[in-house]
Amino acid sequence: MAARRDPDELVDPLEGAIGYEFRRAAAATILALEAAFAPLGLRPVEAVILRFVDANPGCNQAAISRALGVTRTNMVPFVGRLVGEGLIERQASDGRTHALFLTGQGREVCGRLAQIAQAQDERFFGAFDEATRRMLARAFRRMREEAGTSPRA
Amino acid sequence: MAARRDPDELVDPLEGAIGYEFRRAAAATILALEAAFAPLGLRPVEAVILRFVDANPGCNQAAISRALGVTRTNMVPFVGRLVGEGLIERQASDGRTHALFLTGQGREVCGRLAQIAQAQDERFFGAFDEATRRMLARAFRRMREEAGTSPRA
DNA sequence: TATTGTTATACTCTATAACTATA
DNA sequence: TATAGTTATAGAGTATAACAATA
Numbered sequence: 001m002a003a004r005r006d007p008d009e010l011v012d013p014l015e016g017a018i019g020y021e022f023r024r025a026a027a028a029t030i031l032a033l034e035a036a037f038a039p040l041g042l043r044p045v046e047a048v049i050l051r052f053v054d055a056n057p058g059c060n061q062a063a064i065s066r067a068l069g070v071t072r073t074n075m076v077p078f079v080g081r082l083v084g085e086g087l088i089e090r091q092a093s094d095g096r097t098h099a100l101f102l103t104g105q106g107r108e109v110c111g112r113l114a115q116i117a118q119a120q121d122e123r124f125f126g127a128f129d130e131a132t133r134r135m136l137a138r139a140f141r142r143m144r145e146e147a148g149t150s151p152r153a
Numbered sequence: 154m155a156a157r158r159d160p161d162e163l164v165d166p167l168e169g170a171i172g173y174e175f176r177r178a179a180a181a182t183i184l185a186l187e188a189a190f191a192p193l194g195l196r197p198v199e200a201v202i203l204r205f206v207d208a209n210p211g212c213n214q215a216a217i218s219r220a221l222g223v224t225r226t227n228m229v230p231f232v233g234r235l236v237g238e239g240l241i242e243r244q245a246s247d248g249r250t251h252a253l254f255l256t257g258q259g260r261e262v263c264g265r266l267a268q269i270a271q272a273q274d275e276r277f278f279g280a281f282d283e284a285t286r287r288m289l290a291r292a293f294r295r296m297r298e299e300a301g302t303s304p305r306a
Numbered sequence: 307t308a309t310t311g312t313t314a315t316a317c318t319c320t321a322t323a324a325c326t327a328t329a
Numbered sequence: 330t331a332t333a334g335t336t337a338t339a340g341a342g343t344a345t346a347a348c349a350a351t352a
Contacts, residue, residue, distance in 0.1 A: 009220075010205060010208070010209045010212055010216050010217065010220050011208045011209055012205070012208070012220060013204045013205065013207065013208035014201065014204060015294075016287075016290050017270070017271075017274065017290070018274055018278050018286050018289060018290045018293075019182060019186070019270065019273055019274040019277060019278065020201075020270075021289075021290045021293035021294050021297075022179060022182065022278075022289075022293050023179055023182065023183060023186075023197075024293070024297055025179075025293035025294070025296040025297050025300075026175060026176055026178075026179030026180075027179075028296060028297045028300035028301065029172065029175070029176065029296060029300055030176060031300065032300045033172070033176075043341090044176075045342090048167065048173075051166045051167060052163060052165070052166065054166065055163070055164045055165070055166035056163045056164055059163055060310070060311090061310085061311080062309075062310060062311080063163050064163065067162075067163045067165060070342095070343090071343075071344070071345090072309095072310075072311070072312090073311090073312080073313090073343090073344080073345085073346095074342075074343060074344080075311090076311075076312065076313085077341095077342095094310080094351080094352080095310095095350075095351050095352080096309070096310045096311070096349095096350060096351040096352070097309085097310060097311085097351090098310085098311080117170070117172065117173070118170075120172055121170065121171050121172040123299065124172060124296050124299065124300070125171045125172065125175075127292065127295075128292075133171050134169070136171060136174075136175075137169050137170070137171045137174045139280065139281075140171075140174035140175050140177070140178035141168075141174050141178070142280075143178040143181060143182060143277050144174075144177055144178050144181045146276065146277065147178075147181035147182055147184065147185045147277070148181065196318095198319090213333070213334090214333085214334080215332075215333055215334080223320090224320075224321070224322090225332095225333070225334070225335090226320090226321075226322080226323095226334090226335080226336090227319075227320065227321080228334090229334075229335065229336085230318095230319095247328080247329080247332095247333080248327075248328050248329080248333095249326095249327060249328040249329070249332070249333045249334070250328090250332085250333055250334085251333085251334080
């Protein structure tokens, strides 16, 4: 007996195409991460910046912008929001540079952030055993490096 | 001997975190795909829409919007551009619905598009053998379904 | 000269509300 | 009452150019 198809449900010509499934899965997990971070009033980018400041106390925002592939220009509103919410603070260091540090509240939020991110990783990658997860994480890192050698880099 | 670290190069506290590597790899492959499609004057979303029309001749744009998770509203400029470039055409069908079809040029572009997408898949996922790629594609699809059961769905 | 932080600006994508024509 | 397509609009992300202060 042939399966009936909802007339609304289209044939997906890209079903099973690995790059397509990869990109759509990533988009879905980003939406889920935004929802998970929303109670903290943070977006994923701001969360990553917070964790970079935590791991690199005293760094400046230009260094973070290079690490994340965000322009210096577009860092301004991100860092401004984090400062405005009292999560990080700027200290004059160089005359043209601000050294960034987490505040006490920033450290607390950063801890909660890390837990949420870890729970999301468990939610979406929990089906893989640890060895597979390490293999995939390395493969994803290599993909990023491979893309970095593209004409755009 | 301890490795010297570029003072500009920050410690990445999320290196090896699978969800983070996953999202950044996806962002990098999307940029690469945009660059690869640029000579055709198409963006990745428009390319997917073209392939949906190819696989579902006569469908309407609301059905595509549901399949892709794009609002009907935001389909308007995408479909408008594809029509404007002579790649798809609208035929009155329902009175309130337009049936979409590829033009001859649309079929040609669609074929080149598919080749480019396949080359990108090979570029980024070529290191995996076929069985692993099938396993991953299914895992990515499951991740999308899992995310779909989130509060946002 | 090069770098940091910034403003201004433009373009795209995304999200919501509302309108029309039709079913 | 629900659906298809559309317009208007607001918000966020992203991109380039330019400037002041500093190294």
